[in-house]
Amino acid sequence: MWEGYSKHIVERQSDKFPNATYYAEKVPQNMRPLLNSAMHTKNLFLIRDPRDQFVSLQQFNAKRGNRDLGKQENKSDQEFARLLVKRNRRTMRELLDHEQNNRNIHLRYEDIVLDTESEVRRLETFLDVEFDMAAIMQSSTKLDAHGTSRSPQDSIGRWKRLMSPEIKDIFKQEMSDELATFGYD
Numbered sequence: 001m002w003e004g005y006s007k008h009i010v011e012r013q014s015d016k017f018p019n020a021t022y023y024a025e026k027v028p029q030n031m032r033p034l035l036n037s038a039m040h041t042k043n044l045f046l047i048r049d050p051r052d053q054f055v056s057l058q059q060f061n062a063k064r065g066n067r068d069l070g071k072q073e074n075k076s077d078q079e080f081a082r083l084l085v086k087r088n089r090r091t092m093r094e095l096l097d098h099e100q101n102n103r104n105i106h107l108r109y110e111d112i113v114l115d116t117e118s119e120v121r122r123l124e125t126f127l128d129v130e131f132d133m134a135a136i137m138q139s140s141t142k143l144d145a146h147g148t149s150r151s152p153q154d155s156i157g158r159w160k161r162l163m164s165p166e167i168k169d170i171f172k173q174e175m176s177d178e179l180a181t182f183g184y185d
Helices: 002-013 029-038 050-064 077-097 109-114 116-127 133-145 165-181
Strands: 043-047 104-108
Touching: 043 077, 043 109, 050 077, 050 165, 077 165, 104 109, 104 116, 109 116, 116 133
Parallel strands: 043 104
Antiparallel strands: none
């Protein structure tokens, strides 16, 4: 089935991207071992500070006037924070078990935003491709109307000023080791 789907994508997109080398797809963490055993894949793991995820999801839901993104109506902010902690702690622990090698790379959202060129160069090396840096930098300016902040840069560290002390304590008490391991203060 996957081969048929992939062939279909290649046929439909080959005119637009005649030099395409890779096809990217998001998959749940539990599918990765199966896909890795069935085909030669490269795994790119994008990590973001869970506290900023919390703030971003809260603000996105407020902007839309609902609670669609992960927070059901009956969940308090504390319950939602604990849910995010549980998910992120598990993911971060799993990522620590994934050696960064020729099949696995970890990228932090914050590093991509603050030092795009260096992170793109890391990806080029990992994928053995060349990107058009000018096009990437030009497209990044289109993100100025970033979802819930004025810019991607403004989305980093918002938790420090927007998160309540009670929610900060939940993250600190329940995942401070994982946060520190991935370079989050």
